[in-house]
Amino acid sequence: MTAPELRKLQSHTHEAPEKHRRLRLLRRGLERDWIARTGCWSRVKRVLLTYDQMQAYGLPAAEGKRDDPRWPAFAQRYGFDVDQPVQWEVEALEPAELQRLVLEAVEAHIDRSQLARQLAVEQRQRRQLADFLRQFDGSGGW
Incomplete structure (x- = not known):
């Protein structure tokens, strides 16, 4: 469901208990949709x-x-x-405090060993790219 559809549901649902139920279901659906669309998250917090x-x-x-x-x-x-x-x-x-709060919430979910491996791969790729670029001389040739 799109954001405009959600707003329409929120503004046009007149019976409070039904509205609450639909919004709860919608939130759960949005979380499931996020998990399905990203393909890399097992849950949403x-x-x-x-x-x-x-x-x-x-x-x-x-x-x-x-x-x-x-x-x-x-x-x-x-x-x-x-x-x-x-x-x-x-x-x-304040932006710095917002960043601190987000990082604090994410910190517990970071796999440090996987992060270290990924950073090593990226560093190796940067060196390879730099080595490749050094092969060119000032005229653009090999």
Whole structure:
């Protein structure tokens, strides 16, 4: 399902329980689709901006989406006004901190021995390419 189709589903589904069910199924489907399309991932782990991070970083709130099915539960859990949705954007983080958080989330999943082997292959390929290019003289000939 495309992003416009998702937005249409979100805005045109009127019955809340059915909407929640469809969105949960859609999210699971998007994760399965990502796995199928990439062909190299066995699972997807969402890395989100948490409420605790929002508090710790003092991120500014923006007006939230009134039709977000997650908002009422979030508002009740953290003491917000259900009728005044707010949201926080991960883009409000400093770029260096955002990079640190992403790398921290990915770090546990890196196979260091495989990474070392791949870096060695790339280094060998760079040397081979440099050696090949040195065969040319200044006039473009051999």
